[in-house]
Amino acid sequence: MTSASHASAHSPGIGLVGFDGDDTLWKSEDFYRQAEQEFESILGHYVDLHDAGTAQHLLKVERRNLAVFGYGAKGMTLSMIEAAIELTDEHISAAHLRQIVEIGRRTLQHPVEVIDGVREAVSAIAARWPVVLITKGDLFHQEQKIERSGLRDLFPRIEIVSEKDPSTYARVLAEFNLPAERFVMVGNSLRSDIEPVLALGGWGVHTPYAVTWAHEAEHGVSSDEPRLRLADTAWQWPQAVAAIEAAGR
Amino acid sequence: MTSASHASAHSPGIGLVGFDGDDTLWKSEDFYRQAEQEFESILGHYVDLHDAGTAQHLLKVERRNLAVFGYGAKGMTLSMIEAAIELTDEHISAAHLRQIVEIGRRTLQHPVEVIDGVREAVSAIAARWPVVLITKGDLFHQEQKIERSGLRDLFPRIEIVSEKDPSTYARVLAEFNLPAERFVMVGNSLRSDIEPVLALGGWGVHTPYAVTWAHEAEHGVSSDEPRLRLADTAWQWPQAVAAIEAAGR
Numbered sequence: 001m002t003s004a005s006h007a008s009a010h011s012p013g014i015g016l017v018g019f020d021g022d023d024t025l026w027k028s029e030d031f032y033r034q035a036e037q038e039f040e041s042i043l044g045h046y047v048d049l050h051d052a053g054t055a056q057h058l059l060k061v062e063r064r065n066l067a068v069f070g071y072g073a074k075g076m077t078l079s080m081i082e083a084a085i086e087l088t089d090e091h092i093s094a095a096h097l098r099q100i101v102e103i104g105r106r107t108l109q110h111p112v113e114v115i116d117g118v119r120e121a122v123s124a125i126a127a128r129w130p131v132v133l134i135t136k137g138d139l140f141h142q143e144q145k146i147e148r149s150g151l152r153d154l155f156p157r158i159e160i161v162s163e164k165d166p167s168t169y170a171r172v173l174a175e176f177n178l179p180a181e182r183f184v185m186v187g188n189s190l191r192s193d194i195e196p197v198l199a200l201g202g203w204g205v206h207t208p209y210a211v212t213w214a215h216e217a218e219h220g221v222s223s224d225e226p227r228l229r230l231a232d233t234a235w236q237w238p239q240a241v242a243a244i245e246a247a248g249r
Numbered sequence: 250m251t252s253a254s255h256a257s258a259h260s261p262g263i264g265l266v267g268f269d270g271d272d273t274l275w276k277s278e279d280f281y282r283q284a285e286q287e288f289e290s291i292l293g294h295y296v297d298l299h300d301a302g303t304a305q306h307l308l309k310v311e312r313r314n315l316a317v318f319g320y321g322a323k324g325m326t327l328s329m330i331e332a333a334i335e336l337t338d339e340h341i342s343a344a345h346l347r348q349i350v351e352i353g354r355r356t357l358q359h360p361v362e363v364i365d366g367v368r369e370a371v372s373a374i375a376a377r378w379p380v381v382l383i384t385k386g387d388l389f390h391q392e393q394k395i396e397r398s399g400l401r402d403l404f405p406r407i408e409i410v411s412e413k414d415p416s417t418y419a420r421v422l423a424e425f426n427l428p429a430e431r432f433v434m435v436g437n438s439l440r441s442d443i444e445p446v447l448a449l450g451g452w453g454v455h456t457p458y459a460v461t462w463a464h465e466a467e468h469g470v471s472s473d474e475p476r477l478r479l480a481d482t483a484w485q486w487p488q489a490v491a492a493i494e495a496a497g498r
Contacts, residue, residue, distance in 0.1 A: 068357050070389030074323040081330065082350050085343045094339040097346055101331050108317050139388040140319030140411040162389040 020187030021135030023209035031110040046088040072138030077104025112148035117234035124238040164192035191219040205240045263494045269436030270384030272458035280359040295337040321387030326353025361397035366483035373487040413441035440468040454489045
């Protein structure tokens with residue numbers, strides 16, 4: 001393990017470690033997948049699930065709606081309602097649409113389960129470097145999830161953002177008055193957590209989650225990217241950040 | 250007009266002026282009212298609008314859902330869908346529910362019309378005091394409205410919050426390292442913009458908007474509150490803030 005003793009007076013080292021929320025600190029995508037399965041089972045009353053490409057149609061509607069609804073469970077629910085009406089040619093019953101609203105409500109209220117090793121890893125990192133939570137999605141829902149996770153005390157600063165692109169990360173770094181070369185982002189999504197940070201000249205620690213939303217699976221990160229470290233679990237995060245600091249000096 | 254020449258060396262004066270967004274800087278409630286009317290006209294196909302208390306039922310559903318959906322047009326749309334299904338005893342057609350989704354989409358995409366005098370007043374205030382935009386609601390929608398308003402350049406700092414209560418304002422003031430006595434909030438809602446700021450010991454400038462959502466109309470602000478100024482239009486804001494600064498010294 002590379003330790004801070006490698007530090008030289010000429011190099012300020014890592015100045016901030018950012019953490020993604022959904023599927024990095026706590027489980028999330030499982031609940032969206034469960035919602036999708038429930039959605040499909042309702043649609044099964046009207047259409048042949050294999051022929052209609054129900055899940056694909058839902059993804060199409062969700063992507064079309066991202067520019068209007070943004071990310072999150074409320075936008076997903078509205079997209080599900082719209083997709084259900086389109087796929088059934090306006091034949092779906094109000095009772096079934098009511099069940100779809102309930103899917104959305106359950107998704108918004110799901111219990112927040114912190115991923116194994118996260119509290120220990122974030123605590124260890126926060127003892128050495130400033131940390132920030134940078135999470136994307138619905139403001140209200142994200143705030144509730146942070147509270148329910150019990151991790152709020154670890155983060156003096158929380159940024160809930162509507163999109164994770166280079167300009168968003170640049171704005172956050174500007175607020176911390178920090179060059180990207182001194183920033184490490186830890187997350188499960190190459191598209192949202194890693195690629196835009198690398199684009200700015202920052203560093204990434206990628207911890208894949210078991211399931212990835214198709215929209216997030218599209219990215220342009222090379223597997224031999226020199227400023228990216230892979231960590232199989234949260235337990236490896238402190239070591240990965242220390243290794244990045246050593247490499248950056 | 251009270252001017253800054255009243256300042257004494259012993260009193261630091263006003264250190265931050267906050268502005269609400271919806272119905273303070275730009276028109277908003279009109280679009281929600283229009284959405285409500287369109288909703289009622291769809292419901293008119295199924296229920297007697299006078300007997301069923303459609304608008305009241307919608308408000309009831311919206312309030313019930315605030316704890317799950319939060320504020321904003323997406324939550325309103327989901328509440329409309331739910332209220333429509335309840336009010337029609339699950340008899341509403343998918344075609345009509347589709348129209349309700351469209352109401353939500355239009356509400357999210359409405360043009361942003363800056364209220365008369367706002368740009369001039371905020372510019373004049375920003376020339377003398379630090380300013381911040383503190384707006385409540387859906388993160389994605391609020392960001393879009395700020396962009397469309399053309400006012401972003403006036404605000405170095407923007408806070409989009411999920412609820413406007415004393416703890417939210419206390420957090421914002423802590424980030425500015427400012428005691429509430431040196432903070433003035435300008436807004437149209439006594440409930441959201443004025444009451445929680447007065448509760449912390451801050452100051453308020455109230456500019457009523459032509460229409461107020463019933464939920465926002467409930468408040469406990471006394472009409473003879475000494476730390477509150479009434480400004481009929483945005484044009485009076487600079488004078489009101491200057492008067493507060495003079496009164497606070």
